[in-house]
Amino acid sequence: MTIKLMQGNEAIGMGAIAAGCRFYAGYPITPSTEVAEILSRELPKLGGKFIQMEDEIASMAAIIGARVGGLKSMTATSGPGFSLMQENLGYAAMAEIPCVIVNVQRLGPSTGQPTAASQGDVMQARWGTHGDHPMIALTPVTVRQSFDLTVKAFNLSEKFRTPVILLTDEIIGHMREPVKLPAFETIHPYEQVVADTPESYKAFRNEPGDVPPMAPFGRGYRYHITGLFHDEVGFPTQRLDEIDPWLERVNHKFDRHLDEIIMVESDFQEGAKTAIVTYGATARSARHALKIARQRGLKVSMLTLLTIWPFPETQVESLGDQVDRIIVPEMNLGQLALEVERMVGRRKVKRVNRANGEMVTPQMILDAIEG
Amino acid sequence: MTIKLMQGNEAIGMGAIAAGCRFYAGYPITPSTEVAEILSRELPKLGGKFIQMEDEIASMAAIIGARVGGLKSMTATSGPGFSLMQENLGYAAMAEIPCVIVNVQRLGPSTGQPTAASQGDVMQARWGTHGDHPMIALTPVTVRQSFDLTVKAFNLSEKFRTPVILLTDEIIGHMREPVKLPAFETIHPYEQVVADTPESYKAFRNEPGDVPPMAPFGRGYRYHITGLFHDEVGFPTQRLDEIDPWLERVNHKFDRHLDEIIMVESDFQEGAKTAIVTYGATARSARHALKIARQRGLKVSMLTLLTIWPFPETQVESLGDQVDRIIVPEMNLGQLALEVERMVGRRKVKRVNRANGEMVTPQMILDAIEG
Amino acid sequence: MIEATTVEQPNIANSPTAQPARKGPRGQVIIYAKWCKGCQICVEFCPMGVLAFAQDLDRAVVVAAEKCTACHFCDTHCPDLAIVVKRFD
Amino acid sequence: MIEATTVEQPNIANSPTAQPARKGPRGQVIIYAKWCKGCQICVEFCPMGVLAFAQDLDRAVVVAAEKCTACHFCDTHCPDLAIVVKRFD
Amino acid sequence: MTAKTDTDRTEIRLAGEGGQGMILAGIVLAEAAAIYDNKNAVQTQSYGPEARGGASKAEVIIANGEIDHPEVIAADVLIALSQEACDKYAANVKPDGLLIVDEDQVERLPNRPVIRVPVSKLALDTTGKAITANTVALGVLVGLTGIVSRQAIEKAIMARAPKGTEEMNRKALEAGFTAIERLAH
């Protein structure tokens, strides 16, 4: 592929195609709509399907339904729509249906400022649906990463049979950068393999650490899928001896695979006693500030989180051991900072927040570094 | 009033009546339905209105609409419905419409186990809707408190023009205890007073720390309400000089009133190096364990949180200063424990979790105390 | 309530009462006791009185097997699929 | 597409073309320039050619005031409420 | 006889099939204690997944003082009207607790002392109505344990009995009391 000036949202659409996504259901909402528009054009070229549903609830339902039918699927939305998707997002977690949900964050709460940027849905991505559930959320910093992390999102979702949230924002989504995408043939999406026969197949087999593959409907594996607590074959159960192993398996699905799921970019400076922990669009302001700070002779380390959920506990904790101060700039009133505080202690954390739709400026971060 | 054996849900219905609630909209869902059933019977007796809406989204919308029309209003639901209410809950926060949302928690995620208890929506109550926003959530421990905190929820919601969540659970909601309710005449619900004339009235006046009263529609104060960022009279705005004061005022609404909003029950024991931080149904198991522990000569303190959001930071922090270890039992996989860890450091916190629909037993807590 | 459409009314295939009883049973009624919840629909609606409710067993029993016309009312209406009628051919 | 109901069709009160022009203006057309977005609806549909589009001003102007019949097409159809027609009585 | 937990309370579990009214029985027992006997009581319950029917159970904790943990930790008394109920809850009865079963419904018994009473048969025989089994059960329970006074349980039952069924319920309760007296002999 040649170099193209591409928007983050466009890269997401392309990433989905590259990852083997063949079904998209969504409901338009600024600033995510380009993802839908691109896929409405591209998917049918590949025999894939695009549908605009009546709302975001239906969109989330449809992508789950399509994945149950065997197509890798995705939806894209922004805050208000993401709020509406929460119930069925929890369903996907409970029934272990792989799917990718893109949230291009805009300024909230409520209708807020549709065209303004924000990182206001960070905690919602983790806790937006009721009940305990595992969740993965990835946060790209560049247009190219919007592509790469979309592919990754699909792969993780397939491998761990879980919904994955691509949590981007208006800045990265609408920003144009030159990118050269890899040839799609070089990308080898993760494909589940159902090794069992229909007779021996147990869609929800509880072997600790094991994620049983999901047989698509209509291929001889007739089984039951439900949002109720269920046993290994999918039947509803109230028996603790059946629920407990499920809880054990599903809520610890990621534990042994954290190095595969958690992606961070470390830019450590020898002797630095200050570090920045950052993600998404704000990481760009932070890098800018970092370079200036270093030009000025200040020693500063930086950890960019490409995975924010599960939270990179170890990485942040060990960073906390190395430095005296961690700056957490966010386009919100302090959300991921809560987790950083939890890992390293509140007194070490300096939050830099802006929640009015504007980016945190490099100067604000510099002030924090210098202040 | 005489002593009655009453369910928590019934006490909530009665509390709403006592607090002056005159509008209820809801959609049935186990284990919250009794609240609706009681109010469908009681409200019309007082000229109040009850309506069963087509879903929880509409229910949340209707209670906001009714409050805009001047009636104090409430809805009740459980996890799946609470997830659906999130978008309009954010609207209430943004547009500063007082209302009370009861969530009788059941086991999730998804449909989960409708008749089983849980504290799985603790983080969702704070972070379920997109964007930053203030939020109050109260957690009763007894049937009588279900009544009292419902009254309190209405009063706080009126005083601070904010949605308030009464976050109870299947245990407290369905449990029957003998209670003697106060005579309703002795309860003096908070009533907003609009002192301005229609000409001078600004529905969203940004004076720091000040919560402007809300004039009901149709009383001469013709103004605009929106979920977009808005100026002091309610018109949409993109001007930072108008948005910033709003953010400042609304996101710090509670700051100067924390002693009024944050309710805790302390049971400190001289010399205790272990403490329990607890809330909701689990507080009852904790009390049981505490008594046994003390009988056995162990020194243990306890802090019961009746307000979980805003999180009682000061109270928990100072408790952390006094003890070496804080036990946080929860009917979930560790939610409020995250906040406790943030305040006192992870190493001090010992989580005791059960997320299979069963109560945390006193024995589990005792083991933690003794272990 | 419903407006006319251009489509014709379907015929009801098997009206239970339309089939007169002949001599001897035309079918065998089998009740799977474990599944019967004793709702008495079969008992009440069997046009021939083949079935009865056994209070002590809290379920339906066959009391007049010989009268069965194999009209299939009972097995198509048992909410628990606890009856099978086999037509003698 | 729509099925018949028992209700009658309302009359359209003012069909713009139904009113023939008489001598002299019957009304005064006022355009509030600041609100006009130059969509040309008034220009295109004024049956009397009272209005014109001024390219340089990017808005509508009155060019034949004397022909106005006060038919009110323009002020009822200006999407920006930038026209008022006052009928001379 | 009713053994005390560490915090001085009596834990009672009433279990049966949905529709047998065991939850109502639990409520009535708690009311007897709390309203008519000046004690403290907390009542909880649980249902099976069935829309109606299926297993159901009520729990009642009775104490003189505060009741914290609202559920049975280890039952002082279990009354089980169905096999499923007995299977499920018998193990949780304290060694010195009471296990009461309906002798016609529960065939497989655990290896421990069991009090067998023909609860549903008594109901049918006394009132002709199977649904009075829960009242009979209360009679048995109170007769055996004295956890609330007979007057209290009678008042509580009467307060809840639908109009016209008072006499029937009184008889059913009586039948429960009498059954115990017979047992005692």
Added chain:
Amino acid sequence: MTAKTDTDRTEIRLAGEGGQGMILAGIVLAEAAAIYDNKNAVQTQSYGPEARGGASKAEVIIANGEIDHPEVIAADVLIALSQEACDKYAANVKPDGLLIVDEDQVERLPNRPVIRVPVSKLALDTTGKAITANTVALGVLVGLTGIVSRQAIEKAIMARAPKGTEEMNRKALEAGFTAIERLAH
């Protein structure tokens, strides 16, 4: 002339009314830099609340190396085609930066050096179409700053020009270049 920020980059803001195509101009400029001039470029934009129309602006950062912060911090160049745009963004131009305005649209000028070009008039005069103002603006911008090569901007424009409008756009671009040459004299 194009002042560098601390991290060596040129920050350009193009602002006008919605429909004037300033966002497209920004994209084309970024493409000229990134695709045809082998530089790095990042382009962002913002809209007003209006469904269509209203204020709109594009920002382009051009650099040889990495571009981190994607927005203008202090503009090296601002081209403003409307009064509102000028009012809003003029203050953010660096003291030694360039402020270019459409002289027929922007009457109130800030107290600083301003380059006044009759952008929309040139467009109308050259092509007869007001919508080519953005192409004229690009000509002016590139002519003045040389931030991308003339070949690059031309290629970028041609690649985006709808079929049949190539010639018109070429003329508009030329008009921009020429205007500068006139200015320079």
Added chain:
Amino acid sequence: MSEHILTAHDLDVSEGQIPRENWFESSETLSKLRKSKKFPTIWCSGCGIGIVMGALIRAIDHLGIKNDEVALVAGIGCTARMPVYMDFNTLHTTHGRALAFATGLKIARPDMHVIAIMGDGDALAIGGNHFIHTARRNLDITAIVVNNAIYGMTGGQYSPTTPLDKRATTAPYGNIEPPFPVCELAIAAGATYVARSTVYHALELDKFLAEAIAKDGFSLVEAMSYCHTTYGRLNKFGKATDMMRSLKDNTITKTAYDKLPPEERASNTKFVRGMFCNIDRLPYTSQYDKVIARAQGGAQ
């Protein structure tokens, strides 16, 4: 008494006499049940949902569709518990969303027969929007609404099909909300096949269901089946058998209805049974094939 009869006729077979496995083989209908599932069902004694289940199986059987080709999708409610008992591909989703899940599934697998099974609340209260949109788009899905006039699962609150003035736990003074005319709504929204019957008219249900499943387009079958446990009890309508009888007595066929003089039609209070609509429109998935063809043909 009955023990005696049992022995006398040896026709009433208790579990001891027919092994569970064999029972599943004693009819075509039973053979499509899930042998791995616990029976009897969770429904109340006498609840008509099981009758609809029987009719559905017979309809599928009649059409000769293989088990593997059938996907049953349900929301939440008593009715929604139906799929789990049948040996098809079964998806039990969230309350009200069955048709939205079914839409995704059908588009992913146009070759499968996708059937959505919903209670009236599931389909028409919380699920009303998906109902009208799935009809409008003409997804080739069969929607079955078991109309029990109430929310059964949650214990008897009024639903959008509760008749006027009837009581529900949330309508202690009688319901004031007019019920939806379900079939008319589906027709207005765009359904291609619409029929209604009752669980008393089980074989008519078989027929309508078979026609609906065979239909190439969105089809709706409304099956009246009162919930005696809640609706019946709250309104003193008697036992399951009494309510079954009322279904027999209080309906009129469409043919008969159409023959009524206009005045009588207007005053008719009986439920009209019959097929109300059967039109031909290309279903969504076939339309989408055209989109793919256009996209791949390069036309844009």
Added chain:
Amino acid sequence: MSEHILTAHDLDVSEGQIPRENWFESSETLSKLRKSKKFPTIWCSGCGIGIVMGALIRAIDHLGIKNDEVALVAGIGCTARMPVYMDFNTLHTTHGRALAFATGLKIARPDMHVIAIMGDGDALAIGGNHFIHTARRNLDITAIVVNNAIYGMTGGQYSPTTPLDKRATTAPYGNIEPPFPVCELAIAAGATYVARSTVYHALELDKFLAEAIAKDGFSLVEAMSYCHTTYGRLNKFGKATDMMRSLKDNTITKTAYDKLPPEERASNTKFVRGMFCNIDRLPYTSQYDKVIARAQGGAQ
């Protein structure tokens, strides 16, 4: 040219000549606008939403309703931005939910005239369920749907009213989803007054709106008003004036339509304008008064 004309006639008044305050006084319609609000509106030049706003104000004015008695409720979209410009009690809610908010408001204040203003997406895509339920319950609310055949605010995605085969940004190969027959849907759901017109027929809109607001029950007025900026542009339908002309040319009155022979009716492709339904049913709030009376009378 124009400057000259201006001076010649002194009839075309620019802001300099009429002070803003005075302009608001120059007609009854203008006097109901919010003087405190920035004008012109945010809508595109030539967008018909403003024409509907004019019609609405005239209808309210015609009925002699005081500003304070009117509550306008809107969701999200271009259309939904209408209320903010008018000097009533105005509530701008969330996308699709206007009628649900309006329901609460109307029940709280039965004395007020509650009017919901929605785009087709707002009312019928995400808001479809509230639409049919509010009609069913017969809340005395006037629903105005400005049908521009597309999602305007978000830039031209297809909506449940986009005609078949037309293009939208998310239907680059043409739309394959049949549009809702909005009025029929409302009638099937239970609306008591239903009418449709277009922004070309502005005075007809006045009349329908006035009748709808006066109606004691749920009323719907569908106002056709194409979005030329998105729908028009994507389908090459020309400028605002061209689309306005198409509204003129491509509609037929209900009276005329009813007179067509059946074949012509079937092949008619024009939009039918007119009032389609006007029936009497007691509105929800009056029904609820009965509930209160029953509750207070002690009957339960």
